[in-house]
Amino acid sequence: MQLRDLLKELEASGDLVRIKKEVDVKFEMANVINSLGEKPVIFENVKGHTMPVFAGIASSRDIIARGLGTTKEDMLVKLVEALGTPKEPELLENPPCQEVVIHDPDLNTLPFLTHLDGDGGPYATATVSIIKDKETGRNACYHRLMRLDSKRATARLIPKRQTRTTYDRTKNDIEMAICIGNSTSVMIAASLGPPSGVDELAIANALSPTPLAKCITLDLEVPAHSEIVIEGRLTRDLDREGPFVDLTETRDFERQEPVFVVDCITTRNEAMYQALIPGRLEHKLLMGMPKEPTIYEEVSKVVTCTNVVVTMGGGSWLHSVVQIEKENPDDGIRAIQAAFKGHKSMKQVTIFDSDVDIYDPISMEWALATRFQATSDMLILPKQPGSSLDPSSDHSGKKTLTSKLGLDATKPTDVDPKKYEKVSYGNIDINDYLEK
Template sequence: MTDIRTFIEKIKKTRQLSIIKKSVSTKYEIAAVTAKMDGANAVLFENIKESKLRLVANLVGTRERFASAVSATESTIHSKVISAIENAKKPKIILGGKFLENSSKDLSILPIVTHFEKESGPFITSSIIYTLNQEKKAQNSSFHRLMPLDKTHFSIRMVEGRHLHRTFVHAKEHGEDLKVAITVGVHPAVSIAGAYQAEWGEDELEIANSLLAGKLTLTKLPYSGMKVPSTAEIVLEGKILQDKTHKEWMVEMLRTYDFAREQPVFELEKLYYRNNAIFHDVLAGYSEHRLLMGMPIEAKLNRDVKKTIPQTKQVVMTNGGCNWLHAVVQISKKKDIDAKKAIEKTFAAHRSLKMVTIVDDDIDPSDPVQVEYAMATRFQADKDLTIIEKVRGSSLDPSSDQKNLLTTKLGIDATRPLSKRPEGFEIAKIPRENKISLKDYL
């Protein structure tokens, strides 16, 4: 099966799911429990005060579960995602999606969580929006958070220039509202594909289908005409109004408050949901959010940087950089200029990056202590530092010029200078150290 329930059962068998039977509230309590579980088990809430639905959180909050969602190991995540992107397959279309078991026109039946004390309201954080790319005649899928305004309206967070915003602007310029569909509660492989920033005109559901070994099926909706996963837990369809906005602000993946923005408004036509439906909540700024957004970009960086810099061994988006702003690139350097080229190409591959550190192939790029060690022993600021001023950066970074989307970027060459004797940089090793077990001695 290709639904969220199958994945929940899978992680339950490996004891990576905690089930909460105690009655909990959507106002801060669910968020607080999820925060406590960060980096540990997924959590299923079975008794929610404000709703009859169940709720799952922290679903792919570890690299192990992320890998499991795409039938990979932690070491093969990137190759699996890259292969799915390069070998995308059209899903089959079927009648009678499971979400058609129930319908409503009232958004208040959903257990929408209030997460942080200063946010503008509760948000649906796992919502994937599907719309038609008018230029390419292809469907697009992307994550957008939704804030309920009443029983039939949401505000929709859009990033200017991204694909949904481009289709919305196209519709608005033609005097039209934009028909869309929204899913909440899909197999995490669908979420991972939806988080990937595919090229203009490519359908992310085809990537999801490839991740799911060609087993994903879609059902066409009657009002919007969009095709959504047949096994989705909750499906909404309606339209984004061309002439209405609402102000909202939220916590972003940096775990900081974004500034208030006037955002478009979605109007509900109909809500569909499965029997005993499971709502999926993603806690902003915590591990599941960062992995869902950052890991597809990390896969893209590994593909793109290796293509242009063949000496590249591995690219890692760091936890301290929120899996978004900082990257460490491991290379097998042949010439001193290789590190500078790697800095340039890595920034070009992901414009939100703010800092790139280049290390040698004897340094683990995922280990912050080893990376700092490389900086301490192989880096000289007067020669190995690259500063790029007033360039396009992440709109999320509160220290940047958020109005004009400008930032200063930092490149660090923490590789061995080839002009110096190599013995001076060799990390000393003890023979047979890895074969010794302390339990044999203590």
């Protein structure tokens, strides 16, 4: 489903808020989005800007599922299928994203948000960035942009992401197109980290039709229905980027990062800018959820895996829970080892049987209380490569190091399974017992 269709559908079902009051992109807008619990919203009157701003279309699993034309329960299978069978998108002539072409662009005309006091500057965060690598082809990845002036912004390129790899092995500038205001399929695909050489836009197209458009000034293709496309170059110049809040809701520090220079901006008619506040629901879901299929695939190689959730409490990045159909005594421990292969930044994983609801913290804690013994059901892996986002990791060396924890909360196979079953009371019609 395309973005504008989703917004229309959300409005028709009463799930979208319109704010007509004037709102400032400096501090105020991020606070309003947060206070709405990131419910989908359109700000019609943005102080100092002509463009409306929207946010919140990936703030819950249900809304993401609606954007992908599926349900929360079937989403994992849909993602696994799309990852396995990317579909080359078609090219559109006269695409919507080029209805307006600005050849002398000014980044100040776009409503970049300043989210919190202490941020390094105004940031664009819903920024799906497209590059091409000579060896591995097209790549889409999010790169937050901190505006420096009317033509320049620094882009955060995390090590080992394809854009950083390509940048580091290139001597010249790299063409980059930054797409803002995208469909759920494009947002999810850009959050995935498929093996190098797999085109995220072909995965987006496998999730739902995502035609592309050739850029005006670059040899790149972008989603044809993006609201805004910033065409430009990642230069060899470095400048300050950060501080900025990241996934763990702690502050990422200031670094020297590549400077992006804008050459041209294209937009749809009546284009809308997209905001995405860092560290909160939307950011967390978009980061964590795409790791669920990769964990699922690894665990499925060794045991029967029935579900995976990367949990919010772990910053939607560091912790996950995995549900399996246990058949052999060591299935739980094997699942732990496989899960860590499926998501390298993960620090803690817990394995549950299929009768435990892995969306319900109480159900999971019950299984840990009744099926888990620390002396026999726990795996600790010291000094493992860890996530730069975890303040408790050891950041003193070249590589971040952490210890990893796996908990096997599945019931043993060699005892009477009835001992571990949760009893349930019957459901009766209570009206039969109340005075009439």
